[in-house]
Amino acid sequence: MTVFRTAFALMLALGLSACGNYDLSTRNATPEEALKGADAVQALPSIKVVDLRINVPRSLRVSEANSYYPAGDIVWRGDAFGDRHAQIEAILSDSMAIAQHGHKGSTPAVVEITLKRFHSLTEKTRYSVGGVHSIRFDLTLRDPKTGVALAPTREIRADLREYGGDRAIEAERMGLTQKLRVTRHLANVFRSELEQPGSMADRRGITQLVAGLETGKPI
Helix, strand or coil: CHHHHHHHHHHHHHHCCCCCCCCHHHCCCCHHHHHHHCCCCCCCCCEEEEEEEEECCCCCCECCCCCCCCCCCEECCCCCCCCHHHHHHHHHHHHHHHHHCCCCCCEEEEEEEEEEEEECCCHHHHCCCCEEEEEEEEEEEECCCCCCECCCCEEEECCEEECCHHHHHHHHHCCCCHHHHHHHHHHHHHHHHHHCCCCCCCCCCCECCCCCCCCCCCC
């Protein structure tokens, strides 16, 4: 499995310091709280990943219900039935590997990713109306030596429009699987964060086409 994932990531890749003024209320705060309370945080230079820590909490509820919009934190059909938490962790890891390909950052950092939501499409939704991959995670950059956060933890929203009906079938025929599109989309999100930390934190809206993978009219 590891060999396959590594080869898969490499194949996809071929296509492709904080400071501020602190008041008395922050003196006893944790480093993360102090950063959040700072008046201003200087923009970080590009990031060089020295370690990646991915947390897909087991407390996130998985749904295998084949309804239009099942309740659950994790809904995923892009892999065979199995450990969905582990599958999502693998996708995040592969996406970061692609994002790092050819990237040379200047600020060494430990990247921590904590998943909050990975709500993809069920079979019923995908082969009828289509929908949105709703993905949320927290991203924290830490100093490799001290473990102190280099910037406040940021929530990243990485929503992606997914094909439906006949277009979904045609996409599958062309090799544009849900897994491929989501992996490359997340790689683009991670690459943006590595090149310009914080660039995706305030982003809203839904990505229509995956840059570097698709061209044409939006879905």
